[in-house]
Amino acid sequence: MTTVEPVSVADNLARVRGRIAEAARAAGRDPGEVTLVAVGKLHPAERVEAALAAGHRVFGENRVQEAEAKFPALKAGHPDLVLHLIGPLQTNKARVAVALFDVIETLDRPKLARTLAKEMAARGRRPACFIQVNTGEEPQKAGVAPAEADALIALARDELALPVEGLMCIPPLDEEPALHFALLREIARRNGLAKLSMGMSDDFETAIRFGATHVRVGTAIFGPRPPR
Numbered sequence: 001m002t003t004v005e006p007v008s009v010a011d012n013l014a015r016v017r018g019r020i021a022e023a024a025r026a027a028g029r030d031p032g033e034v035t036l037v038a039v040g041k042l043h044p045a046e047r048v049e050a051a052l053a054a055g056h057r058v059f060g061e062n063r064v065q066e067a068e069a070k071f072p073a074l075k076a077g078h079p080d081l082v083l084h085l086i087g088p089l090q091t092n093k094a095r096v097a098v099a100l101f102d103v104i105e106t107l108d109r110p111k112l113a114r115t116l117a118k119e120m121a122a123r124g125r126r127p128a129c130f131i132q133v134n135t136g137e138e139p140q141k142a143g144v145a146p147a148e149a150d151a152l153i154a155l156a157r158d159e160l161a162l163p164v165e166g167l168m169c170i171p172p173l174d175e176e177p178a179l180h181f182a183l184l185r186e187i188a189r190r191n192g193l194a195k196l197s198m199g200m201s202d203d204f205e206t207a208i209r210f211g212a213t214h215v216r217v218g219t220a221i222f223g224p225r226p227p228r
């Protein structure tokens, strides 16, 4: 049962964009402040191409290897494509990540910050960085602990001069996401960071209410993911 059901990516995109605009307006925000990151992981490149054909340009992938297989060709055809890394980054993949991604949302530890600084200097390419915060303090999940976030931000942004623009989180599945969105917003506020990547298919409207500037939406655009 691995047949891929037909999905109208263009229709889904239009619907999600409409929901984003409505949620933003309801929160008294300008819908233009919210960037939709379309997450096509595990979906074939054709679905990403359908999104590109519908005018969408901002995409997210959670695995470096999968992005390496899919995106160089798509980027060649669409130089204005913007690619976000939204999954864990091993230091030995930092070089590839700096070359391929435009935004790295998953900076979560000092060693990775130092490696990224070195690779960016060597490459002369500076992808924007978000610090991933493990707001639920889940042991199996990536992200810096909330209590250590300020120190990591200071190291990455102030000491290493990385282009740190914001914070990212993935709330625990079984908890009220709003509490996590509020915590992320507070850490960003006290550190003077303007961008917040939070909210997925099931909770992006709530995230927008709490100030999300980037929502990462997969299923609501591309349909259910085939098994890995």
Ligand SMILES: *Cc1c(COP(=O)(O)O)cnc(C)c1O
Pocket (backbone or CB within 6 Å): 039, 041, 062, 086, 087, 170, 200, 201, 202, 216, 217, 218, 219, 220
């Ligand atoms: C897969 C993924 C998403 C998208 O999830 P959906 O629930 O399908 O919208 C968002 N963020 C991250 C980090 C992901 O890995």
